[in-house]
Amino acid sequence: MRTWKWMFTAALLVAVSAAAQQPAPQSADKTVTAAQPDPVSSTADVTRPVTAPITADATQPAETPAQQPSVTPSSTASTPSQTSAPAPVPAPSALPQPTTMDQVVDRFIEREHGLMKVLSTRTPVVETYLQDLTADPQLGPVPSSDHYFLGRIDMGETVDRKDYLKEQDKGMEERLMGGFKKLYKVQYQPMGFSWMVYADRTDFDRTHYEFHYIRREFLGDVRCLVFDVTPKKNSGRGRFLGRVWVEDQDFNIVRLNGTYAPAPRNSYFFHMDSWRLNLIPGYWVPSFIYSEEGDFSAGIKNKIAFKAQTRIWGYDLKKDGKDDELTQIRVDSVKDESPTAQDASPLQAEREWQQQAEDNVIERLTRAGLLAPEGDVDKILQTVVNNLEVTNNIDLPRPVRTRVLLTAPLETFSVGNTIVISRGLIDVLPDEASLAAVLSHELAHIVLGHNLGSKYAFNDRMLFSDDSTYANLGFKHIPEEETAADKKAIDLLNNSPYAQKLDNVGLFLKALQSRAGQLNALLTTHLGNPLAENGTVSRLSALSSKGPALDNAKLDQVAALPLGGRIKINPWDDKAEMVKTVPVAITSARDKMPFEVTPFYPRLARYGANSTSPTTAANAPSGN
Numbered sequence: 001m002r003t004w005k006w007m008f009t010a011a012l013l014v015a016v017s018a019a020a021q022q023p024a025p026q027s028a029d030k031t032v033t034a035a036q037p038d039p040v041s042s043t044a045d046v047t048r049p050v051t052a053p054i055t056a057d058a059t060q061p062a063e064t065p066a067q068q069p070s071v072t073p074s075s076t077a078s079t080p081s082q083t084s085a086p087a088p089v090p091a092p093s094a095l096p097q098p099t100t101m102d103q104v105v106d107r108f109i110e111r112e113h114g115l116m117k118v119l120s121t122r123t124p125v126v127e128t129y130l131q132d133l134t135a136d137p138q139l140g141p142v143p144s145s146d147h148y149f150l151g152r153i154d155m156g157e158t159v160d161r162k163d164y165l166k167e168q169d170k171g172m173e174e175r176l177m178g179g180f181k182k183l184y185k186v187q188y189q190p191m192g193f194s195w196m197v198y199a200d201r202t203d204f205d206r207t208h209y210e211f212h213y214i215r216r217e218f219l220g221d222v223r224c225l226v227f228d229v230t231p232k233k234n235s236g237r238g239r240f241l242g243r244v245w246v247e248d249q250d251f252n253i254v255r256l257n258g259t260y261a262p263a264p265r266n267s268y269f270f271h272m273d274s275w276r277l278n279l280i281p282g283y284w285v286p287s288f289i290y291s292e293e294g295d296f297s298a299g300i301k302n303k304i305a306f307k308a309q310t311r312i313w314g315y316d317l318k319k320d321g322k323d324d325e326l327t328q329i330r331v332d333s334v335k336d337e338s339p340t341a342q343d344a345s346p347l348q349a350e351r352e353w354q355q356q357a358e359d360n361v362i363e364r365l366t367r368a369g370l371l372a373p374e375g376d377v378d379k380i381l382q383t384v385v386n387n388l389e390v391t392n393n394i395d396l397p398r399p400v401r402t403r404v405l406l407t408a409p410l411e412t413f414s415v416g417n418t419i420v421i422s423r424g425l426i427d428v429l430p431d432e433a434s435l436a437a438v439l440s441h442e443l444a445h446i447v448l449g450h451n452l453g454s455k456y457a458f459n460d461r462m463l464f465s466d467d468s469t470y471a472n473l474g475f476k477h478i479p480e481e482e483t484a485a486d487k488k489a490i491d492l493l494n495n496s497p498y499a500q501k502l503d504n505v506g507l508f509l510k511a512l513q514s515r516a517g518q519l520n521a522l523l524t525t526h527l528g529n530p531l532a533e534n535g536t537v538s539r540l541s542a543l544s545s546k547g548p549a550l551d552n553a554k555l556d557q558v559a560a561l562p563l564g565g566r567i568k569i570n571p572w573d574d575k576a577e578m579v580k581t582v583p584v585a586i587t588s589a590r591d592k593m594p595f596e597v598t599p600f601y602p603r604l605a606r607y608g609a610n611s612t613s614p615t616t617a618a619n620a621p622s623g624n
């Protein structure tokens, strides 16, 4: 039946390895680097001392083209995602362009309030992943434990967060949010690190703040005006203190960096770096927040040392309401594609039933903001699955599909013929063989007929609120099936093009084992079986003895990657794509940062201008 062969396409390898930190750039990466604008040039303007009020040339490109067409003819395949964005009316055209810094300040204050209004009906997903730090003599600050928060945040007037996880780590949150809770007890629920989506939700104005123009600076492709923001005397506690970057066309804030002050006695405000993306015409929506505390220099004893990434996505999700749900019952999502008009045979009926369950689950998880819509990353995943299938002569009645779970914890599961793998797991895998290894375990479940999902073919089982998704869906196998799937997976790998590269998989499993005791939250799965239990990596354990010993001092040994290096999520429509980054040479053991969180540095671009990965377009299966 199958006429196609497995492939290691050069393009696939580039796509999977380009984002990785490489000990040395490889020749295959050249096409990628060539397509990248020089990152150094983005800061070229930084040092220019601009103290004068804004000059004509600074505003020159701003003839208010804010409402650029939502679809540009030249845009590539992944741009249509933006058509789903509604076009909130930015209405900057009514106002004259600011000619003085004072007018710029007035404008971005007004734009900030406009953003709050535009987003006030939204309930995006907020995820915070936090690693407590301890000092390691060789590796510097390393994770000692970790915490995970996931919920939906209501961007309306009263900020509320609905938690997806039943057992939140309230202790940690309340300790850190002590100051906020005291001050804003009535107005704010503890909302953790999503606090800094705005500088000041209620009083961002000249009465409460001083604004000082600093300089112009490029963030990515976007020219910005930089202002320091300080609270005025007696303006109250917990005011924003820091810096904002304001883009110079519509004068929206695109980045905030700082903390809150003054802190009440015995409480604590942490520092945050908050980034926004121009995902809808005229507005920049809060997308990433990095937080970090702690000082490991000699003689300093810090009680709190941590780093945390907060990601916001799912702005375009439907508001989760009971009324909504009842109207969303689907009669049937399975098309009758049988060649004749006959009734289904018993086996055929069973398969249709399973597909209905699979479609229900995938659709429900997507609607809850937990799964990315089908996209470019799936093409890469499916190519790897295909390599395993073809070389093992696996011929299933329906093709295996893949989808990306949008969350950080390292997890895979399968429902029907769909394999789901988390964003965090794809991020940390060092190479294609390791990706094949984690996918092979789920493919083995499918091949062995370990189908769990058929109860979800009943549509009433899809009727639950988004925040109780984890309580209502689950795809954990019994231990016997896990063992059988691991065994089968090894067979599949040994027969595959990845057979010669399983040393890398062994190395990855060793790296995971070395951190498993500290990264309990990252290894806690919410839908599938965990990779490790009680601090011991159990998944594919037959491979864990393969490969060289883990050696931090060996700079060319990259066993696992930091989080965030491979998958980029569009916070508006949840689409996932491979990150394009230039490989950066590792110069010390501290550069490896396996499984760790790092600051965000997204390359900012204006709406419609962010052309997307030409590298993935080249991945279309062709020949060979």
Ligand SMILES: [Zn+2]
Binding pocket: 441, 442, 445, 477, 481, 482, 485, 529
């Ligand atoms: Zn399993």
